[in-house]
Amino acid sequence: MNKTRIKSLVTLLDDDxxxxxxxxxxxxxxxxxxxxxxxxxxxxxxxxxxxxxxxxQAVLKTRKDRSSFAKKLKxxxxxxxxxxxxxxxxxxxxxxxxxxHDSWGVFLSSTSDWQPDSLKAMASxxxxxxYKTPDSEEFYPEYFCxxxxxxEYIGSDFILCSLAKLAGEFHGIKITIVxxxxxxxxxxxxxxxxxxxxxxMTCMVKNYSSFVVWPNSKIxxxxxxxxxxxxxxxxxxxxxxxxxxxxxxxxKDNISKILPYPFxxx
Numbered sequence: 001m002n003k004t005r006i007k008s009l010v011t012l013l014d015d016d017x018x019x020x021x022x023x024x025x026x027x028x029x030x031x032x033x034x035x036x037x038x039x040x041x042x043x044x045x046x047x048x049x050x051x052x053x054x055x056x057q058a059v060l061k062t063r064k065d066r067s068s069f070a071k072k073l074k075x076x077x078x079x080x081x082x083x084x085x086x087x088x089x090x091x092x093x094x095x096x097x098x099x100x101h102d103s104w105g106v107f108l109s110s111t112s113d114w115q116p117d118s119l120k121a122m123a124s125x126x127x128x129x130x131y132k133t134p135d136s137e138e139f140y141p142e143y144f145c146x147x148x149x150x151x152e153y154i155g156s157d158f159i160l161c162s163l164a165k166l167a168g169e170f171h172g173i174k175i176t177i178v179x180x181x182x183x184x185x186x187x188x189x190x191x192x193x194x195x196x197x198x199x200x201m202t203c204m205v206k207n208y209s210s211f212v213v214w215p216n217s218k219i220x221x222x223x224x225x226x227x228x229x230x231x232x233x234x235x236x237x238x239x240x241x242x243x244x245x246x247x248x249x250x251x252k253d254n255i256s257k258i259l260p261y262p263f264x265x266x
């Protein structure tokens with residue numbers, strides 16, 4: 001698209017008709033690499049242009065953040081709690097990360113009274129705290145959003161495993177998350193396992209080494225997928241788009257290949 005076309009679209013940002021201005025904003029965003037163009041207009045003397053340029057910059061920042069986070073989802077060393085926090089904000093977009101970290105800090109402080117020194121002790125603690133999986137096959141996004149799970153004590157088995165694993169690390173307990181016929185569970189180096197979906201039952205499993213350990217990146221991608229699917233079921237397509245954006249590989253995947261018709265190709 002040539003400079004004349006971009007200039008014409010910028011002019012339309014000052015249009016009194018919101019629909020015309022919104023269409024111009026959408027076309028500018030579709031061009032890509034317009035940061036320098038709109039940056040030069042952020043202090044424009046025209047109030048409407050200035051306001052809409054700030055809106056464009058907010059959208060571009062969000063896209064950049066999602067692109068950066070999508071890369072993290074492929075890195076096994078990505079911080080698990082920070083990743084879960086960012087995914088929480090894809091659904092509860094009015095929350096902020098500080099609130100989630102504050103809730104996590106309160107949770108960790110409460111675990112200090114227990115001083116768990118083993119997976120069995122950790123599982124007993126989580127059970128006594130009241131953390132559990134849903135009673136039915138309900139599929140709500142809240143069950144995959146770490147802040148909501150911490151505060152409401154109910155969540156999917158792999159999110160509960162993540163909380164217990166992180167709490168274990170805080171207390172010097174090395175445990176991993178694995179997937180089994182019982183769903184997701186926790187496992188230590190001796191073969192002791194615990195399953196949130198079985199009321200935090202613990203047992204010794206002889207063939208524990210046959211279960212695949214799930215790294216942070218895989219847990220985070222599963223979380224994003226579950227938020228996406230539950231958003232679709234509830235027909236909250238704005239949030240579905242947000243979660244799907246995290247799953248797309250920057251510069252390669254086309255989100256239209258993920259979203260259903262009429263929002264995408266599926």
